[in-house]
Amino acid sequence: MSCDEIVERFLSWQAGLGSDKPFFAYLHFLEPHATYSPREPFRDVFRPEKGRALPEGHTMGYPEWAVQRDEINAGMRSVSRTDLQDMIDLYDGEIAWADSAVGRLKSALIERGLYSGALVIVTADHGENFIEHGVIEHPVNALYEPQIRIPLVVKFPVAWGVGPAKLSGPVETLDIPYTVAAAAGAGAFGRGENLLSFAAAGRCRRRTVITEGVSGFAVFTGAIKACFKEADSGVNMFRVYSMKSDAGETRDLLAMKPSYAARTTACVRRWREFTASRADDASAPLDAVPRDPERMRRLRALGYLQ
DSSP: OOHHHHHHHHHHHHHTTOTTOOOOOOOOOOOSOTTOOOOTTGGGSSOSSTTOOOOGGGTSOHHHHHHHHHHHHTTSSOOOHHHHHHHHHHHHHHHHHHHHHHHHHHHHHHHTTOSTTOOEEEEOSOOOEESTTSOEEOOTTOOOHHHHOOOEEEEOOGGGOOOOOOOOSOOOTTHHHHHHHHHTTOOOOTTOOOHHHHHHHTSOOOOOEEEEOSSEEEEEETTEEEEEEEETTEEEEEEEEETTTOTTOOOOOGGGOHHHHHHHHHHHHHHHHHHHHHHHHHOOOGGGSOOOHHHHHHHHHHTSOO
């Protein structure tokens, strides 16, 4: 289902609620996402050769695309400069497509008198790599900034008195459910923080931020980013970057920061031991979770399972 269809379904659903009934809605767009095949008129917005047919990779199904992606990321297949530019141009077209759907949603909320009182949050689950570090799309083990630095736009209700501002600083997706729960009067929710407090202060509080992948994670402490791998033996730091002087993540500083590596690794290991103990208490046995073969195949094609 396209982003346009999702917005129209939401608007139809909301119209049936009545104008005075509060609601919560989660709209999940799959655009922008591989295989990068935006509809017209967005298909050619960023492409220099207007009207040219889509490249073969952008007309196949996602499982077939995933095979090619994995070959590229494993160094078994190369990407030409033309093909790479096609990916980028079509990806930008899908961003424009999603932007238009968000614009349609905003306009409809304004027409219905709902926008000024609404809390609206727009974000993403991941970004995309385009060979910056030899990989494309969003490999499950990649922790580079093109993949993990995502947009976050929050529009607070007008009555809250928070005007437009652009803040820089670390936040986590865990802050989103915390903020939504607080807005609904539910109080504290998890270990996130209320984004309203950052917006009201005009800055993000300095703190340690963690980004997790399938078999690794990155820890941000100030301007330093440390990447960790998980194995049977525990967690080990394998790269360190200065995000202030090396935003492109081209210089690994691990060998230059032995004391930082030892100190941070010890803290991270204690944190992982604590979270593992909590997870063991809360988790259901794996054999108690029903597994549909087709669903498992799709999750594996999307990269969520190995």
